[in-house]
Amino acid sequence: MPEFYVDPDIAVAKTLHTDFYNNPEIFELCKEKIFALSWQFVGSTDLIHKNGDVFPFILLEKFLDEPLALTRDKSGDMHLVSNVCTHRGNILTEKPCNISTLRCRYHGRQFHLDGKFLSMPEFKEVKNFPSKDDDLNELELFQWGKNLFTSLDKRYAPEVFFGDMMKRVSWMPLDQFVFRPDFSREFHIKANWALYCENYLEGFHIPFVHTGLNAVIDFASYTTELFFPYSSVQIAFSKDEKDCFDLPPSSPEYGKNVAAYYFWVFPNMMFNFYPWGLSVNIVQPVSTGECKVSFRGYVWDQSKLGVGAGTGLDRVEMEDEEIVENVQKGVRSRFYSHGRYSVTRERGTHHFHTIISDFMKAK
Numbered sequence: 001m002p003e004f005y006v007d008p009d010i011a012v013a014k015t016l017h018t019d020f021y022n023n024p025e026i027f028e029l030c031k032e033k034i035f036a037l038s039w040q041f042v043g044s045t046d047l048i049h050k051n052g053d054v055f056p057f058i059l060l061e062k063f064l065d066e067p068l069a070l071t072r073d074k075s076g077d078m079h080l081v082s083n084v085c086t087h088r089g090n091i092l093t094e095k096p097c098n099i100s101t102l103r104c105r106y107h108g109r110q111f112h113l114d115g116k117f118l119s120m121p122e123f124k125e126v127k128n129f130p131s132k133d134d135d136l137n138e139l140e141l142f143q144w145g146k147n148l149f150t151s152l153d154k155r156y157a158p159e160v161f162f163g164d165m166m167k168r169v170s171w172m173p174l175d176q177f178v179f180r181p182d183f184s185r186e187f188h189i190k191a192n193w194a195l196y197c198e199n200y201l202e203g204f205h206i207p208f209v210h211t212g213l214n215a216v217i218d219f220a221s222y223t224t225e226l227f228f229p230y231s232s233v234q235i236a237f238s239k240d241e242k243d244c245f246d247l248p249p250s251s252p253e254y255g256k257n258v259a260a261y262y263f264w265v266f267p268n269m270m271f272n273f274y275p276w277g278l279s280v281n282i283v284q285p286v287s288t289g290e291c292k293v294s295f296r297g298y299v300w301d302q303s304k305l306g307v308g309a310g311t312g313l314d315r316v317e318m319e320d321e322e323i324v325e326n327v328q329k330g331v332r333s334r335f336y337s338h339g340r341y342s343v344t345r346e347r348g349t350h351h352f353h354t355i356i357s358d359f360m361k362a363k
Contacts, residue, residue: 004360006350006354006357010341010343010347015339016353017337017338018332018337018338021194021289021331022192026288027285030285033360037155037156037359038161038230038266039142039149039150039162039265040060040150040151041269041280047096048071049072052072052098052100054071054093054099055071055096056083056093056095060285063285063286067082067083068082068083069082070148073112074113078143079113079115080150081102081136081139086136087106087120088106090106090107092104102115108121115135115138117130117135120134139152142158145174146177146179147174147280160230161265161266162265165233165265165271168263169273171247172300177299177300178300179297179298183295185317188286189293189324190289190325190328191290191328192285192331193283194356197264197268197283198352199320199327200262200281201232201234201264203236204342204345204346210316212315216243216309218239223235223237224347226348229355230355231263231264231265231266233264235253235262236258236260237259244259244275244308259275259308259310260308264352269281269282275304275308277297277298277299277310278298279297279310281295282294295313
């Protein structure tokens, strides 16, 4: 098994070895070494409006494949619990519903909406029952605005992933952002999940691939700022004062013509802020050579839709897909194993690779 060492000095570093994108064993290792340890997007608080609401889902379906249920109990508190009965492993609920308890339809075991064991028929003779093992596992929920996140492991605090981004846009009223299904998409891409993230993390390709986007931003001033340990931001500035954020004095970019903020959170989440609102992009691994990217649109100022860097997102996506799918073909070549980084333009991709290197070699 190769070691995916990436030198922290970008000027001498080589990119990840192509085995990372092509080897099925490496792909499987990523499940536990990267994705089970990191934080993942669950959805919005709008999924469970009322007390008693239950929303079942699969966390990273076809990859982690973890059955979970988002619930709101009778006191109005939110919970995220395992959706697997602790008796024989049956899935507890398969559709969104409003209920008072979670009841397994296999043998009748019941749980409170916080996952605590409630009752079980025909178990009077069972010794040392119930115990904590009979409760549903409850996962930690992290909330930012209406957005909810969780991790299958409690090793890392959410703040080390989200804290810098939250501070940078703390002036935005995220609670006022309204989810828009018509601005939401899912794209199936014939490329490894990491290749898609790498492409996102550098603006180097913008003049060559995105002529429409390049026409409205000032590429010369395009900035990448690394947040350590697990996030970064790219800032696109407009060529004029139109179609920009109205930034408050508290913003580090106050007085500048910011057209877009492109935040990335390791390993697979993008938060693209435009003057009209937010596009959350989640990259879901499917196989070594395939991923699914989910776009979730949230509108803040409808009057600013259709202009500036936040317009034509479907076109930009198609342009990115074409390039990334070609790169997937290229990394299969026997004549290519590593590349090098532009010190000025590929800092975000190098940062991503160094994090992968650290996670893959961790015990």
